[in-house]
Amino acid sequence: MSFYASLRKEMLELVRTHRLLVMAVILIFFGLASPLIAKLLPEMMRFVPGGEDFVSLIPTPTISDAFTQYVKNLSLFGPMLAFLMTMGAVALEKERGTAVLVLVKPLSRGVFLLTKFVALALAFLGCLALAGLAGYYYTVLLFGAPDPFAWAVLNVMLWLYTLVYVALTLLASTVASSQAAAAGLGIGAIVILGVLPSLPGLGKYLPGQLVTWGTTLLIDPSARSWPALGISLGLIAACLVAAWIALDRQEI
Amino acid sequence: MAAIRAEQMTKVYGQVRALDGLTLTVEPGTVFGFLGPNGAGKTTTIRLLTGLAKPTRGRAWVAGEEIADSGKVAARIGYLPEEPSFYTWMAPADLLDYVGRLFGLSSLERRSRTKDLLELAGLSQVGKRRIGGFSRGMRQRLGLAQALVNRPEVLFLDEPVSALDPGGRKEILEMIGQLRGQCTVFMSTHILQDVERVCDTVGIIDHGKLVVEAPQAELLDRYTVPAFELECEEGSEPAFEKLLEALRRLEWVTSAVADPPAGTVARVVVKDLETARRELLAQIVPQAETLGVILRRYQIVTPSLEDIFLQLVGKATAGDREGTK
Numbered sequence: 001m002s003f004y005a006s007l008r009k010e011m012l013e014l015v016r017t018h019r020l021l022v023m024a025v026i027l028i029f030f031g032l033a034s035p036l037i038a039k040l041l042p043e044m045m046r047f048v049p050g051g052e053d054f055v056s057l058i059p060t061p062t063i064s065d066a067f068t069q070y071v072k073n074l075s076l077f078g079p080m081l082a083f084l085m086t087m088g089a090v091a092l093e094k095e096r097g098t099a100v101l102v103l104v105k106p107l108s109r110g111v112f113l114l115t116k117f118v119a120l121a122l123a124f125l126g127c128l129a130l131a132g133l134a135g136y137y138y139t140v141l142l143f144g145a146p147d148p149f150a151w152a153v154l155n156v157m158l159w160l161y162t163l164v165y166v167a168l169t170l171l172a173s174t175v176a177s178s179q180a181a182a183a184g185l186g187i188g189a190i191v192i193l194g195v196l197p198s199l200p201g202l203g204k205y206l207p208g209q210l211v212t213w214g215t216t217l218l219i220d221p222s223a224r225s226w227p228a229l230g231i232s233l234g235l236i237a238a239c240l241v242a243a244w245i246a247l248d249r250q251e252i
Numbered sequence: 253m254a255a256i257r258a259e260q261m262t263k264v265y266g267q268v269r270a271l272d273g274l275t276l277t278v279e280p281g282t283v284f285g286f287l288g289p290n291g292a293g294k295t296t297t298i299r300l301l302t303g304l305a306k307p308t309r310g311r312a313w314v315a316g317e318e319i320a321d322s323g324k325v326a327a328r329i330g331y332l333p334e335e336p337s338f339y340t341w342m343a344p345a346d347l348l349d350y351v352g353r354l355f356g357l358s359s360l361e362r363r364s365r366t367k368d369l370l371e372l373a374g375l376s377q378v379g380k381r382r383i384g385g386f387s388r389g390m391r392q393r394l395g396l397a398q399a400l401v402n403r404p405e406v407l408f409l410d411e412p413v414s415a416l417d418p419g420g421r422k423e424i425l426e427m428i429g430q431l432r433g434q435c436t437v438f439m440s441t442h443i444l445q446d447v448e449r450v451c452d453t454v455g456i457i458d459h460g461k462l463v464v465e466a467p468q469a470e471l472l473d474r475y476t477v478p479a480f481e482l483e484c485e486e487g488s489e490p491a492f493e494k495l496l497e498a499l500r501r502l503e504w505v506t507s508a509v510a511d512p513p514a515g516t517v518a519r520v521v522v523k524d525l526e527t528a529r530r531e532l533l534a535q536i537v538p539q540a541e542t543l544g545v546i547l548r549r550y551q552i553v554t555p556s557l558e559d560i561f562l563q564l565v566g567k568a569t570a571g572d573r574e575g576t577k
Contacts, residue, residue, distance in 0.1 A: 005353030016341045097337035251305040
């Protein structure tokens with residue numbers, strides 16, 4: 001019972017504080033703009049001073065450029081939004097004192113955390129779905145239709161990749177005593193996750209591989225990267241469990 | 253069954269012993285005033301009893317449930333923190349509805365409870381306005397309303413009026429007064445007048461230790477000073493001094509002194525209050541008549557809660573000082 005009550009509150013908060021709107025606008029914009037940018041890049045170069053000389057060097061845009069642009073934008077703005085939306089989720093509630101008000105009621109700390117994660121997961125699912133539809137529509141208009149199944153899988157991968165950052169930041173927000181400290185910890189975790197793929201042989205096991213897998217599927221339907229999927233899901237679960245244990249031990 | 257029972261509850265933060273073996277019983281249906289100076293351990297006690305913190309040692313039960321089982325306790329209590337914070341994007345009606353959902357109330361119950369509590373808190377007119385713009389008094393009343401959603405058996409109020417202006421204090425204290433008999437109220441405060449106004453039982457805590465716990469009337473009786481106060485009209489001071497001298501000669505009078513010396517007010521301390529009650533006035537009236545003293549006031553000295561508080565907390569502090577020597 002308290003799960004649905006808390007989830008409802010989290011969803012309402014995302015709507016009434018306009019955070020869902022901001023998330024949707026940014027992701028849909030980049031969903032729409034990505035194929036457009038890919039298509040119009042040579043034209044845009046003409047308006048840059050001295051850019052005309054390079055136009056002839058740019059190959060004619062293809063559907064693959066649209067995919068690359070789409071993945072590049074959403075794999076950057078998804079995690080960035082995940083970080084911004086999540087860093088205060090728990091830390092700010094502890095800092096302001098709202099956590100005290102609700103955690104003294106029949107709402108377990110585990111449910112308190114889980115509903116925050118589920119609400120953000122649902123919000124990103126909806127926004128990425130809309131961004132995906134927008135991107136698909138413009139790709140069809142400008143380049144021709146990609147495989148809808150592969151496109152859907154790419155967006156699911158982008159969603160899971162974003163959720164890794166939601167879970168990491170949620171853990172940082174739980175461990176930290178203030179929003180600023182949570183931001184610092186979150187950035188640290190994101191930097192580590194960004195540096196690790198550069199270590200030889202490690203990249204294919206890390207969450208970033210999900211995005212590569214999703215993109216490759218559009219060209220090669222037989223592509224698979226199960227270890228990265230398993231590790232990403234494991235990382236999400238580990239972060240949530242660690243956050244739960246940390247919060248359970250804290251005196252609010 | 254006691255509404256609250258604590259046994260040897262201790263809380264240590266690093267080198268600081270915030271609570272030191274607190275043993276306490278609060279009877280159901282009472283308004284219990286938990287008094288103490290700042291830093292005495294009042295908030296720590298409430299945080300332990302509500303499950304927000306865990307005791308280092310000792311056990312406690314609230315509404316019959318052991319505090320270690322915080323889920324069961326949570327369903328039966330209400331809590332108002334010292335400075336309640338709310339989700340500023342919510343309206344009071346949203347907040348009360350959300351709290352009702354957390355307690356698993358049906359939609360019909362939630363609607364009726366929200367309406368009743370907004371009325372009780374005097375917030376019906378602003379029930380749909382965002383909490384973000386509320387004054388401190390409105391927030392405090394809303395805080396009390398949200399603590400009552402589940403009709404708690406035990407209501408914890410941490411310094412509910414200390415940050416309010418006199419008007420806001422009066423409103424909250426009246427709301428607390430209305431709860432008498434409906435639930436047990438455990439109210440921490442350092443404002444003695446508030447305790448005198450609404451509490452029927454008092455516990456005084458100092459340096460993490462419970463100094464005394466008793467019904468307010470019993471406490472006042474227990475600490476009654478065996479003394480009387482006399483006051484004469486201005487201009488009667490020399491004759492008044494003679495009257496005091498006569499009183500000092502009585503066997504059962506310990507002292508009879510004007511304060512300030514040669515002033516119009518005097519305190520007569522007696523050995524036996526009952527004898528003095530019967531005989532003192534009979535001694536004073538004829539002598540005053542003979543000496544030409546015009547008496548304005550004659551009364552038994554009754555200590556205020558403040559006198560008792562200062563006496564007890566002073567003692568505890570002095571005791572600690574002795575102990576540390």
